[in-house]
Amino acid sequence: MRDNAPNSWETRADANSLYGFTDLPSVQERGTVVLTHGEGPYVFDVRGNRYLDSNSGLWNMVAGFDHPGLIAAAQAQYARFPGYHAFFGRMSDQTVMLSEKLVQVSPFDRGRVFYTNSGSEANDTMVKILWFLGRAEGHPERRKILTRWNAYHGVTAVSASMTGKPYNSVFGLPLPGFLHLTCPHYWRFGQPGETEAQFTARLGRELEETIIKEGPDTIAGFFAEPVMGAGGVIPPSAGYFQTVAPILKKYGIPLIADEVICGFGRTGNTWGSQTYDFMPDAIISSKNLTAGFFPMGAVILGPDLSDRVQAAAEAIEEFPHGFTTSGHPVGCAIALKAIDVVMNEGLADNVRRLAPRMQAGLAEIARHPNIGELRGIGYMWALEAVKDRATKTPFPGTLSVSERIANACTDQGLICRPLGQSIVLCPPFILTEPQMDEMFDKLDRALRLVFAEVA
Ligand SMILES: *Cc1c(COP(=O)(O)O)cnc(C)c1O
Numbered sequence: 366m367r368d369n370a371p372n373s374w375e376t377r378a379d380a381n382s383l384y385g386f387t388d389l390p391s392v393q394e395r396g397t398v399v400l401t402h403g404e405g406p407y408v409f410d411v412r413g414n415r416y417l418d419s420n421s422g423l424w425n426m427v428a429g430f431d432h433p434g435l436i437a438a439a440q441a442q443y444a445r446f447p448g449y450h451a452f453f454g455r456m457s458d459q460t461v462m463l464s465e466k467l468v469q470v471s472p473f474d475r476g477r478v479f480y481t482n483s484g485s486e487a488n489d490t491m492v493k494i495l496w497f498l499g500r501a502e503g504h505p506e507r508r509k510i511l512t513r514w515n516a517y518h519g520v521t522a523v524s525a526s527m528t529g530k531p532y533n534s535v536f537g538l539p540l541p542g543f544l545h546l547t548c549p550h551y552w553r554f555g556q557p558g559e560t561e562a563q564f565t566a567r568l569g570r571e572l573e574e575t576i577i578k579e580g581p582d583t584i585a586g587f588f589a590e591p592v593m594g595a596g597g598v599i600p601p602s603a604g605y606f607q608t609v610a611p612i613l614k615k616y617g618i619p620l621i622a623d624e625v626i627c628g629f630g631r632t633g634n635t636w637g638s639q640t641y642d643f644m645p646d647a648i649i650s651s652k653n654l655t656a657g658f659f660p661m662g663a664v665i666l667g668p669d670l671s672d673r674v675q676a677a678a679e680a681i682e683e684f685p686h687g688f689t690t691s692g693h694p695v696g697c698a699i700a701l702k703a704i705d706v707v708m709n710e711g712l713a714d715n716v717r718r719l720a721p722r723m724q725a726g727l728a729e730i731a732r733h734p735n736i737g738e739l740r741g742i743g744y745m746w747a748l749e750a751v752k753d754r755a756t757k758t759p760f761p762g763t764l765s766v767s768e769r770i771a772n773a774c775t776d777q778g779l780i781c782r783p784l785g786q787s788i789v790l791c792p793p794f795i796l797t798e799p800q801m802d803e804m805f806d807k808l809d810r811a812l813r814l815v816f817a818e819v820a
Contacts, residue, residue: 366395366396367394367395367396374396374399375396375399382397384397388765388768391768391772398775402430402431403418403429403430403431404430406418406419406429406795406800407430408780416775416778416779417778417779417792417803417804417807419781419790419804419808420781420789420790420791421657421793422657423657424594424652424745424791425651425653425656425657426656426657427629427630427656427707427712427793427794427795428656428703428795429793429795432706432795434706434710435656435658435699435703436658438699438702439658439695439699442459442694442698443695446694447694447695449693449694450687450689450691450692451687451691451692452687457692457693457697459695459697459698459701460480460692460694462697462701463478463692463697463701464478467650467663467665470704470708471636471667472645473667473668476667476671477666477671478663478665478666479664479666479686479687479691480661480688480691480696481651481662481664481688482662482690482691483519483651484518484519484623484650484651484662485518485519485520485521485525486519486524486688487625487649487650487663487664488521488527488588489521489523490664491586491621491647491664492510492524492527492585492586493686494664494666494670495585495619496508496585497686498585498670501680502673502677504582506580506583507582507585508542508583508585509542509579509583509584510526510527510542510543510585510587510588511544511546511572511575511584511586511618512588513529513545513546513548513593514529514545514547514596515530515593515596515597516528516545516548516589516596516623517590517594517596518588518590522538523540525538525539526538526539527543527588529548529596544579546575548596548599549565549599549601550597550599550602551565551602552737552738552740552757553738561603565602565603565604565605566608568609569609569612572587572612572613573612576612576616581616581617581618585618586619586620587609587613587618587619587620588623588649589606589609589620589621589623590622590624590627591606591624591627591632591636591640592627592637592641592741592742594625594626594745594791595626595784596784597747597784597789598747598784598787598789598791599740600740600741600742601641606638606641606642606643610643610644619646619647620643621645621649622636622637622645622647622649623649624636624637624638624648624649625650625662626653626745626791627640628654629703630707630708630712630743630744631743631744631745632743632745633720633744634713635708635713636648640743644667645667646666647666648665648667650662650663651663653703653707654700654703654704655696655703656703656706659693659695659696659699659700661693661696661699707794712794712795713794715794715795715796716743716744716794717743719744719798719801720742720744722798722801723746723801724739727739727746727805729805730748730809730812731748733812733816734754734820735750735754735820736748736751736754736812737750737751737754737757741790744792744794745789745791746789746790746791747784747790748787748790749786749787750767750770750786750816752820760786766815766819767783767784767785767786767788769815769818769819770783770788770812770815773814773815774788776811777807777810777811779803781808788812790804792804
């Protein structure tokens, strides 16, 4: 299938691109899939092959790849005012309107919004805000950041330090002062004989012991995705946030919800923190914020942090932080439209309505003896492959089982993502029932094919 001609798309892609997060042996063998356009939840490659993208691009293209309302919003704003910054007391009208909207749809009564170009930059910005606050409030030692193993918070030097993945060691990361707690994945990390409630309680004790050992006054904040996304779609163990939130509150440590994936509908509610019933001190948003039509991230501060940061900035006459394209008018116009599309054009409703159907269809597929766990919520799910279901023993890494499954899916016109030993499914919110069935059929066939080879 790979075309090795010197002028093929594959050869040209290889010659000039440094691939990020890409399994290079697979690309060498199969060639890069070069895409030209999309229709609804489908994308098309240069050869005219059509793929159902069950990963919404990278979680973000929730309204599909050709939503006319979003395209029109972008075109209109490009024609009206195609770019501006948000420094020096100036910002576009779209930026003002989006901040108003974000506070309005947030769980906060009031708040303040700061814009970035990505989720990583939004997490980085939040850490800088916490460091800024610590110094301004006479606690310069408040610098440590708590996250969890398998968390994904991004790739900049700070957000990669927050990400709890072993691959960051190739960069000599994490930076000092970034501490990782146990991943709240009961199926994988629960101890023999331990109930889920006992597991959650143990994680609560670990958090409190860590705070005491490190010194409560050395910790700037705790960041958590309501459902871990790129760590393998891991919903929290039962009662997790109800256990950690009061401990954080007791020691005055802000709880930051990284809602980059969960925000705007993925779990069936506007926020994942609503789904899991906890109140964060700030929210990190990106991905769905513009339905993937523009690079943009946002830090949404709740009332307490808003007031404290504003006071600290007033004391030194500015908050010395920002990106050239923070609050870009086109991005803001698109985000305003995207929020409207997700919340008012039935997309979030679709997730709520069809999530049980998705779960049931995947549960059917997960009956295969080489699937150890099906986990997820709303429109974010993972199937984890195992060599032995009873002992939860994974396949040897050298077999690259999940890559093989994803490749077998691609061959049938279904894009899904291998993540560790899991396959991730997080389709666009516009997915219809027949398209969902197409996803089930192709996935089931690919799984059977690969398990027949390796099991
Ligand atoms: C994707 C992601 C990020 C990073 O966003 P980028 O836009 O890729 O920098 C941060 N947090 C979570 C939870 C994410 O899923």
